[in-house]
Amino acid sequence: MEAGGLRVLRRGRRGRAAARDGRGGVTQSFIQSKETTMSVSRIPRFYKLSVEERHVELRGRLDLDDDDLRILESGWHGSLSIDAANNMVENVISTHALPLGLGLNFRVNDRDYIVPMCVEEPSVIAAASNAAKSVRDGGGFTADADPPIMIAQVQIVGVPDTNVACVEILARRAELMAACDAAIPSLVRRGGGARGIEVRTLVASSEHEPGMLVVHLLVDCQDAMGANMVNTVAESVARRLAELAGGEPGLRILSNLADRRLVRVRCLVPLHALETKNFSGERVRDGVVAASRFAELDPYRAATHNKGIMNGVDAVVLATGNDWRGVEAGAHAYAARDGRYRPLAIWRVGPGGMLQGDLEMPMVVGTVGGTTRAHPGARLVMKLLGHPGAAELGMLIASVGLASNLSALRALACEGIQRGHMSLHARSVAMNAGASGALVEQVARELSELGDVRLERAVAIMARYTATSDALADAGE
Numbered sequence: 001m002e003a004g005g006l007r008v009l010r011r012g013r014r015g016r017a018a019a020r021d022g023r024g025g026v027t028q029s030f031i032q033s034k035e036t037t038m039s040v041s042r043i044p045r046f047y048k049l050s051v052e053e054r055h056v057e058l059r060g061r062l063d064l065d066d067d068d069l070r071i072l073e074s075g076w077h078g079s080l081s082i083d084a085a086n087n088m089v090e091n092v093i094s095t096h097a098l099p100l101g102l103g104l105n106f107r108v109n110d111r112d113y114i115v116p117m118c119v120e121e122p123s124v125i126a127a128a129s130n131a132a133k134s135v136r137d138g139g140g141f142t143a144d145a146d147p148p149i150m151i152a153q154v155q156i157v158g159v160p161d162t163n164v165a166c167v168e169i170l171a172r173r174a175e176l177m178a179a180c181d182a183a184i185p186s187l188v189r190r191g192g193g194a195r196g197i198e199v200r201t202l203v204a205s206s207e208h209e210p211g212m213l214v215v216h217l218l219v220d221c222q223d224a225m226g227a228n229m230v231n232t233v234a235e236s237v238a239r240r241l242a243e244l245a246g247g248e249p250g251l252r253i254l255s256n257l258a259d260r261r262l263v264r265v266r267c268l269v270p271l272h273a274l275e276t277k278n279f280s281g282e283r284v285r286d287g288v289v290a291a292s293r294f295a296e297l298d299p300y301r302a303a304t305h306n307k308g309i310m311n312g313v314d315a316v317v318l319a320t321g322n323d324w325r326g327v328e329a330g331a332h333a334y335a336a337r338d339g340r341y342r343p344l345a346i347w348r349v350g351p352g353g354m355l356q357g358d359l360e361m362p363m364v365v366g367t368v369g370g371t372t373r374a375h376p377g378a379r380l381v382m383k384l385l386g387h388p389g390a391a392e393l394g395m396l397i398a399s400v401g402l403a404s405n406l407s408a409l410r411a412l413a414c415e416g417i418q419r420g421h422m423s424l425h426a427r428s429v430a431m432n433a434g435a436s437g438a439l440v441e442q443v444a445r446e447l448s449e450l451g452d453v454r455l456e457r458a459v460a461i462m463a464r465y466t467a468t469s470d471a472l473a474d475a476g477e
Ligand code: NDP
Pocket: 186, 187, 190, 221, 222, 223, 224, 225, 226, 227, 228, 229, 230, 254, 256, 323, 325, 326, 366, 368, 369, 370, 371
């Protein structure tokens, strides 16, 4: 090991030197890119580097220190001590690891991002990076975000007259908003706080049944995801609300259908960036548009269409230590908001015949609070992203979702998804069959060439390699 915790690189690739100074620092990037700014997310041939070389490359591009490198080397989840984990959740016995990779080529609102993605599914990162490169050719993603308004719900049961209760509550709007703010003084000092009160009647009171109301407290949570904050707000005013309604307080909790905190992302992809060896740009564009129409017309397809979006979304949400269950719940509830499950992103022929993609979804993520700061790996991920605010992070995450969607639709509309997917999946199958080290790539290649990526086949290939190495060992070679 060298000073600084970096391992000495045993092999330079294709003549690229492992350049280090005496302090373990890196003096030279492995990749000569025409674009040399620190923030640039185009790193051609990054995928060809070893993991150690990728660390060196990153260190050369970003302001990473030895501690950051140690976290990367020890594994993202390795950075989470058992002790810290034990303080996060209950009944801890260990920590759980997943791969962390980099989504490349992302440009959102004229800014470049190298995007850490945490995901177990092969091809998600490569596919998103590939689509982001095509989008980049059209100028990148443009995105905007609503203010970070979360909804806290207060249920009131046993309301004798729901109409009177609504009037009573809304007449005390100013008093109630002040009470909400009083529960979250530091958030108010930061510029957040109560933004509105809405009352919805769920069951109108009648002679057969008392009424049920729900009061929505709208709270600007600034850079926090905000669940705990708005739950505190709901708790603080629930009794007063029930008193005004003449009923009893019921549940007091946020809604994950955060439809006041939407992000919107658009991209325009030029035809030349869609063209493949076998398909013209027009053909790919029209195939993607037809795939989008399919999802718009059929909830069975929309579910898979949206799963493709969530491949990218969840990977970044998870990497940043955010609550992916909340984002998932919000996404699917929003997709079904008019009573029918619909795609979160649609694709059309845009200006100049380009392919235009538009995505809109709730995005409840924070860059403070929750686990985002408590997990050392998540803190490093925020650093790699350039310490974005919550709105900026949300727009980036949605862009990764749109890129993932484009990539899946493009593959489906052309060769079909299996070819690209299976060649990456082949590596997992090879590992499941017991391959390790260089054998993983070798067995995966054989499986792909055979067009038969099954465990059974991988086991047979492995048996052949094992027999060969046993024979060599017996012969003393
Ligand atoms: P926290 O309870 O950690 O609150 C946010 C913290 O961030 C506060 O302590 C706040 O400080 C601090 N903060 C620092 N800077 C800022 C800033 N610029 N803007 C806003 N806050 C700032 O987290 P959340 O309220 O965000 O809740 C998220 C957690 O809640 C997640 O772990 C999630 O899993 C969990 N959760 C999720 C639910 C769901 O249904 N999805 C339900 C319940 C919990 P200060 O106190 O000084 O204001």
